[in-house]
């Protein structure tokens with residue numbers, strides 16, 4: 106008997122079971138040599154009190170098969186539930202999220218007939234760290250964490266993916282005009298790593314105008330690499346403008362494991378009606394087949410799917426009078442694909458997969474980084490305070506010692522002392538910046554001493570951030586006039 110490949114499968118919530126059934130029906134018809142290990146995840150698991158939405162025995166299966174085909178799940182509303190998708194991606198080190206968004210004009214109505222964009226989304230960092238705090242009555246905070254190794258891995262991955270898949274250009278999207286350190290790092294690593302891929306055209310866009318252009322003229326783009334939140338948002342937009350968010354498949358790739366899914370969610374309003382488009386999950390699963398070394402099966406299924414689309418057999422999300430031929434439900438659509446196995450599209454470009462065309466799962470090697478000199482030069486003490494900037498400054502000055510001087514006070518990032526404007530609206534969340542003179546050597550105990558003094562003078566501090574330089578370059582943004 107031919108070697109069968111074990112994969113872990115989760116049927117998910119909402120439309121999940123329907124689109125998974127359709128996908129596996131097509132796999133069976135194509136004779137995909139797979140053994141399925143089914144795990145339960147999502148809403149039912151959350152409601153049993155497992156806050157991650159995934160039971161511990163499911164991890165055993167995932168770590169054994171290293172391949173996960175996952176339907177969308179519903180995250181229950183309310184506190185205490187961790188995002189299962191984020192947990193799985195991070196726990197298994199699935200650092201790259203690959204989301205091809207392709208138009209199938211004229212068969213699927215779209216304003217963008219020439220669209221063929223792959224979004225490579227960083228999958229482990231950024232605002233998805235899930236580290237949030239309520240710091241005062243009025244202020245809530247989330248941590249945007251961006252690391253140099255994480256950024257280098259995703260940027261290099263995007264270039265490697267482009268090369269392996271015959272793509273010509275990689276565009277980087279950031280907001281580094283505002284977030285100069287975090288997004289600035291992403292942009293500068295893109296420029297730096299990009300020099301090693303001179304065969305590939307490259308450019309950088311500020312995320313706002315980049316997204317506007319993507320929505321308006323997607324043919325300008327080929328591969329886009331971006332951070333986690335931006336990638337999440339723009340890939341839904343990109344999938345939707347190909348004709349339906351139901352068309353987008355997604356691969357989450359790591360060094361040893363990979364997860365394949367649809368871009369979209371569990372679509373509760375249409376769940377159980379048998380009308381969901383299974384194409385997103387199917388296209389995700391086609392990436393899986395290539396990834397696990399079954400490119401011939403992937404090719405047969407993908408071409409049969411293209412032929413189905415071309416024959417006008419459409420689910421309701423892409424059905425248009427005058428363009429489509431037959432309105433079908435989820436099961437009928439799967440049947441239509443199954444009966445077309447072995448056929449190719451006539452007008453749409455048939456796909457060809459071989460072993461070279463891959464998702465490049467090897468983690469890109471990191472550049473050696475010489476250690477930098479990290480020097481403490483000050484501290485930002487964040488405090489909860491109800492009152493005026495000048496009154497706060499008078500108290501904060503009592504915290505000064507022979508090394509640390511109060512330099513400025515900001516409220517929501519705007520300088521309010523010295524020389525603030527009375528028009529500036531202030532909340533109960535303030536930052537006091539204490540700096541040392543350049544000649545002064547500062548140690549952590551000086552910060553502790555300042556905090557001790559702050560407590561004595563009645564300042565309610567809610568967090569501190571040490572100010573460091575790295576080889577003399579400030580590792581913090583400067584306040585106005587600093």
Ligand code: NAD
Pocket residue numbers: 120176177178179180181190350351366367368369370371372373374375380381382383384385422
């Ligand atoms: P959604 O993607 O489920 O639905 C958005 C819209 O697209 C809805 O109008 C829906 O009917 C339509 N749609 C989505 N997939 C479709 C398909 N295959 N065929 C036809 N129409 C389709 O987004 P949402 O409503 O914001 O989220 C619903 C739930 O899904 C939430 O609980 C959310 O947390 C979850 N979610 C899960 C994942 C995942 O598991 N990967 C991703 C996103 C959202």
